[in-house]
Amino acid sequence: MTAPTTAPTAATPARRGLRVRAIEGQELALIGVTGLLWVVLSLATDTFLSAGNITNILFSVAPIALVGIGMTAVIVTAGIDVSVGSQAAVVMVVVALLVRDAGLAFLPAVAVAIGTGLVLGAVNGLIVAYGGIHPIIVTFGTLNIYRFVALQIFGSEQVAGVPDTLAVIGGGMPGRLLGVPTAWWLTLVLAAGMWCYMRFWATGRHLYAIGGDAFAARLAGVRVRRRQISAYMLTGACVGLAGCVLIGSGGLVQQNVGTGLELQVIAAVVIGGTSIIGGRGTVLGTLLGALLVGTISSAVTLLSWPTEVTQLFIGAFILVAVGVDLLRERRRSAR
Amino acid sequence: MTATRVEAERGEGLAARALRIVLTERVVLLAVLLVVVVVWFRVLGAGGYLVAPYDVGYLGNALESMVPFALLALAELFVIVSGRGGIDLSVGAIVSLAGMVFGFMVGVWGWPLLPAIAGCIAVGGLLGAVNGALVAHLRFPPLIATLATYYAYSSLALISNANGPISTPPVVALHSLTSNVDLPLLPPVPLHVFTILLPCAVLAWVVMSRSTYGRSLYAVGTNDIAAGYATQPVTRTRFTAFVLSGLLSGVVALVTVAQFASARPDAGIVGNGMALPAITVAVLGGVAIQGGIGRVGGVLVAALLVTWLNAGMLLAFPEGAEGSRYQLLALGLVLVLSALLNTLALRRYGRLS
Numbered sequence: 271m272t273a274p275t276t277a278p279t280a281a282t283p284a285r286r287g288l289r290v291r292a293i294e295g296q297e298l299a300l301i302g303v304t305g306l307l308w309v310v311l312s313l314a315t316d317t318f319l320s321a322g323n324i325t326n327i328l329f330s331v332a333p334i335a336l337v338g339i340g341m342t343a344v345i346v347t348a349g350i351d352v353s354v355g356s357q358a359a360v361v362m363v364v365v366a367l368l369v370r371d372a373g374l375a376f377l378p379a380v381a382v383a384i385g386t387g388l389v390l391g392a393v394n395g396l397i398v399a400y401g402g403i404h405p406i407i408v409t410f411g412t413l414n415i416y417r418f419v420a421l422q423i424f425g426s427e428q429v430a431g432v433p434d435t436l437a438v439i440g441g442g443m444p445g446r447l448l449g450v451p452t453a454w455w456l457t458l459v460l461a462a463g464m465w466c467y468m469r470f471w472a473t474g475r476h477l478y479a480i481g482g483d484a485f486a487a488r489l490a491g492v493r494v495r496r497r498q499i500s501a502y503m504l505t506g507a508c509v510g511l512a513g514c515v516l517i518g519s520g521g522l523v524q525q526n527v528g529t530g531l532e533l534q535v536i537a538a539v540v541i542g543g544t545s546i547i548g549g550r551g552t553v554l555g556t557l558l559g560a561l562l563v564g565t566i567s568s569a570v571t572l573l574s575w576p577t578e579v580t581q582l583f584i585g586a587f588i589l590v591a592v593g594v595d596l597l598r599e600r601r602r603s604a605r
Numbered sequence: 606m607t608a609t610r611v612e613a614e615r616g617e618g619l620a621a622r623a624l625r626i627v628l629t630e631r632v633v634l635l636a637v638l639l640v641v642v643v644v645w646f647r648v649l650g651a652g653g654y655l656v657a658p659y660d661v662g663y664l665g666n667a668l669e670s671m672v673p674f675a676l677l678a679l680a681e682l683f684v685i686v687s688g689r690g691g692i693d694l695s696v697g698a699i700v701s702l703a704g705m706v707f708g709f710m711v712g713v714w715g716w717p718l719l720p721a722i723a724g725c726i727a728v729g730g731l732l733g734a735v736n737g738a739l740v741a742h743l744r745f746p747p748l749i750a751t752l753a754t755y756y757a758y759s760s761l762a763l764i765s766n767a768n769g770p771i772s773t774p775p776v777v778a779l780h781s782l783t784s785n786v787d788l789p790l791l792p793p794v795p796l797h798v799f800t801i802l803l804p805c806a807v808l809a810w811v812v813m814s815r816s817t818y819g820r821s822l823y824a825v826g827t828n829d830i831a832a833g834y835a836t837q838p839v840t841r842t843r844f845t846a847f848v849l850s851g852l853l854s855g856v857v858a859l860v861t862v863a864q865f866a867s868a869r870p871d872a873g874i875v876g877n878g879m880a881l882p883a884i885t886v887a888v889l890g891g892v893a894i895q896g897g898i899g900r901v902g903g904v905l906v907a908a909l910l911v912t913w914l915n916a917g918m919l920l921a922f923p924e925g926a927e928g929s930r931y932q933l934l935a936l937g938l939v940l941v942l943s944a945l946l947n948t949l950a951l952r953r954y955g956r957l958s
């Protein structure tokens with residue numbers, strides 16, 4: 271099942287006159303918009319193009335992009351996971367306490383984080399696959415339950431004074447490799463792997479088939495439930511890594527950590543051209559979407575506008591990105 | 606199909622019949638649960654496990670927190686029943702933004718109360734109409750459209766007064782709208798239960814169950830293509846559902862401003878926001894996320910159940926944030942379990958009230 275297939279188009283819906291291209295229209299448009307923003311901003315402010323600011327943008331985007339990798343897979347299967355913020359809270363409090371009180375080393379800490387994420391994701395996946403409940407209801411429920419679990423472990427206190435074990439992938443100076451945040455290298459490697467998986471592996475293509483029509487996919491021999499569970503587990507693992515990155519950038523884990531992460535991630539995925547009704551989308555788009563969101567919030571800070579304006583822009587970009595996609599879809603089906 | 610079901614129902618025993626009614630009639634199940642919750646906390650109280658008496662007066666007071674969530678759950682009812690993945694994530698943001706506008710109208714521009722109230726509800730309806738236009742006319746997926754407007758509205762609410770609340774004397778004076786009223790034979794109950802919640806609930810019931818629009822909404826939510834062939838105005842029906850949701854959110858904005866005695870820009874979006882509990886209450890009340898199924902009565906009883914359960918847990922876990930923590934757990938479990946129950950009832954009986 272996991273052998274690479276040489277027929278990447280096997281499960282894609284037929285697109286007339288289009289070969290599968292490495293970069294699709296929406297992604298090109300995103301690159302264009304982000305590039306344009308960068309040019310305008312570097313002309314309008316003298317600090318935007320500084321190495322420090324670029325590194326900041328890249329780092330602030332890394333957790334969103336990391337979780338976005340898993341979220342893309344989930345949304346491609348016509349699912350959604352709104353519990354990632356609470357998952358991050360559970361992962362972070364567990365890892366932070368273990369690192370601080372049990373003196374966990376780097377690799378075991380990362381392993382614990384990924385393991386915790388996998389378990390939380392598996393719970394989501396199992397309920398979605400076997401419960402017959404809409405994923406948004408399932409994950410709204412687990413959003414509350416996981417937040418409860420995290421708060422229970424916190425025990426009414428924040429976790430302060432976490433040692434810098436995880437700083438290697440954090441936001442500070444130790445977390446740099448060739449001048450770029452290590453977290454961003456990690457994101458790139460994972461995204462590249464996921465991009466290849468979803469494009470060239472049979473089971474990766476199955477994700478698209480499930481999103482297109484789960485019933486037809488099952489008739490065609492796709493193990494729908496197994497793929498769904500694996501997508502949610504992957505998201506959990508990504509949340510685990512993102513949690514490590516966040517712990518690595520500061521010694522303090524607060525109780526409200528992760529609130530609102532889900533909306534940022536979904537925004538990045540959707541701006542990246544992934545269709546919320548499933549069956550279409552790429553990890554590359556998500557990466558670009560996350561980068562655009564990061565650029566906007568950096569721009570708002572540098573232009574010293576109120577930070578709340580960022581949300582207004584994110585909302586507008588979601589509408590534009592999805593609107594353009596709807597137009598293209600309508601033209602495609604009209605042809 | 607119907608004939609065999611009637612045959613089957615005639616032949617079943619008393620226990621099977623009770624099970625079927627409890628599973629398919631959501632109001633009955635919720636009423637049973639409500640009695641269980643109240644009795645359970647009464648027993649806990651009698652055993653000395655609660656820090657304050659869980660008595661009729663306390664329950665009456667607790668209704669204050671029920672008003673916003675019951676109203677927003679009704680808003681979600683309209684939108685979710687309209688089908689095609691209908692959901693409104695922006696209700697909390699509408700509450701914030703309409704509340705800020707209300708605060709400006711009363712507290713800064715010095716409008717008289719009645720035009721300001723009308724204005725606040727109209728702003729809610731307008732913001733809902735934006736959602737409706739995006740979803741019904743431009744065919745955005747509801748989740749995405751309302752996610753985007755959630756961002757936009759909450760951003761506007763925060764910017765409108767530079768992230769600060771409006772609590773000038775005219776706004777503070779609004780608090781009297783939510784004071785308790787003494788009733789003969791009954792415990793004191795917050796005034797706005799009668800002045801706002803009951804009229805809205807009755808109106809919602811009339812719209813859903815006694816109007817052509819309601820029938821059209823159920824038809825569109827069940828199968829919009831079939832409804833289109835049956836000459837139902839699909840686009841307009843769906844659009845109106847979002848407008849109704851916005852209007853109800855405007856009413857909630859009014860209530861929250863009066864409750865806090867201050868127009869707060871983060872009123873509807875702080876923490877997990879107001880949309881999430883509202884959707885939970887709606888689903889618990891038997892609204893099926895696929896659309897076309899759901900009733901006003903179920904949603905109201907569900908709101909009452911969640912309110913009194915939460916009120917009880919605050920007494921059972923007095924220590925600091927512990928009570929609200931367990932409220933999260935209960936909300937999550939109740940949501941998943943009630944959705945599982947919906948699925949079960951649909952699979953077993955092929956229908957859900």
